[in-house]
Amino acid sequence: MPGRSGFLGSFLRNPAAMAGSSILFVVILGALFAPVAFPGDPLDMVTRPFVWPFTNRDHLLGSDSLGRDVLAGIVHGARVSVLVGLASTALGLAVGTLVGAAAGYLGGRVDDALVRLTEIFQTFPPFLLVIVLVSIAEPSVATITLSIGIVSWPTIARLVRAEFRSLKQRDFVLAAEGLGYSRLRIVFGEILPNTLAPIIVSASVMVATAILSEAALSFLGLGDPNLVSWGSMIGSGRDQLRTAAYLVVLPGSALVLAVLALNLVGDGLNDALNPRNRRR
């Protein structure tokens, strides 16, 4: 990565990026320590229904219509969101990078075939495709992750392909060939490191999109029925919107904050990784 110290310095000086990172840190902390902080199933009834937030010391954010602890739900929901967000992005990145690198570097017929494949995936509205895939399979974290990963790789593939097409013309690639490096080594050791900046930036936005998709699925009742997620909490609180708005507002806020944080981090990474924006 270009100028590690310059990159870190630039990221640390960016207040928005730091705010985003802090929120993200809290979300991940919640995801990691949920079973410790709130042992037991967050779907269990633990108190009477409709305890308002900040009225009961044991249930700080109150309880829902079935007497389930809202705070426990939000913290455990972070687990699902982080897991689905990261895993589906990792899947999308892996497939997208491979397809994009192969298409961009090899060109010719391979490129034609892979671009057609990418375009086929892009003709479907992504969320509709997720819904179709999840409803075909049994709804679980694994199938949801897989479905979101399947709809998200084309974006990365197009990005990586474009980068590879311009980078493979550069002199350092010819120089690497002149040093006897194998094609695989040139692709992964020489060209790929040059595409990391845009890939990392779009990955942060992909995580945010994946979290939103998971929430939307759960809201529609297509999520994993055995797990609590922010989307399912909003979905089940929707009926009490006029009487107990906090049931929608609290998990909704968690969702907004997490997605906002990811976008802020993405912007910060974009500025920090772009050498033209870096102060020297």
Added chain:
Amino acid sequence: MPLDTSRPPPESALLTVNDLAVRFGTTQAVRGLSFSIRRGETLALVGESGCGKSATALSLLRLLPRGGEIVSGSINFDGQDIRTLPDPALRRLRGGSVSMIFQEPMSSLNPVLTIGSQIVEAIREHEALSRRGAWARAVELLDLVRIPEPHRRVHDYPHRLSGGMRQRVMIAIAVACQPRLLIADEPTTALDVTIQAQILELLDGLRRQFSMSLLLITHDLGVVADWADRVLVMYAGRVCEEARVEALFRQPRHPYTRGLMTCSPRLGSALHYRDGNLPEIAGSIASAADVAGCAFAPRCRSAVAACRSIRPEALPIGESDHLLACPVVERAEAGGELAFN
């Protein structure tokens, strides 16, 4: 093409190219080029842009870009036929026994890797050396190409180095595995004049130190006069004249060589821009595209009618290793008439 395949390569030839032809699509870049490089010598390949110098250099390691192909001829490096060498052996050769440095030092280094790691990679591609050992060698190499404070510079990214320094790094990478042939494709064209001499002096020093042969591709006759042992003057993908450097500069024979020499301004010569324009060779190399006879004839002042129909071959004249592809000059020198009869 029946060129002079009869000429036996010198005993000590490291690289022998015979009747090489290179094509880009429908454009012929090199049309039957033969030459050889002896062990330890510097051969300069001279010619104007578009005469096939770089295409020749790239084809020596089969590095031609997509669309370019070697149509015919043979390239023999130390007993190996490069044209038919299988890929793994070719990769061992590239960067191992034969290295190449390019014209643009600014873009020939990978911008996201430190120069140290790029040197280390090149070493470890060809030699079984530990990472630690390779890093130590990288520092030595940077010292060898006279980069100050090499132990600190190894950790720098290319953008922190000047053009001259980057070309030094490229040279360090090229000589990392002690090649026997170094191909330098216009190594100083993109650099300041003051840096040019330093880089060429460095290359010449390394050539002596490692007993390498050097193929120096350039359009700068000043560079040729100072650093080359032998010169090959190319025009439109063919040899015009090949000679030892002293002989060529003492008495250039081919009209094109003479033209090139009068085109170069010389320090101390009486010519000043106020006195008139620098002489030039009229026309452009494109006009030589597919003439039947001598490719230079359309631009040549000594051309006779036969020049446009009969293709001249590079034949030895006078001293044994002087080749000339111009029967008109040859006959004139032999006291004959200025024409084919």
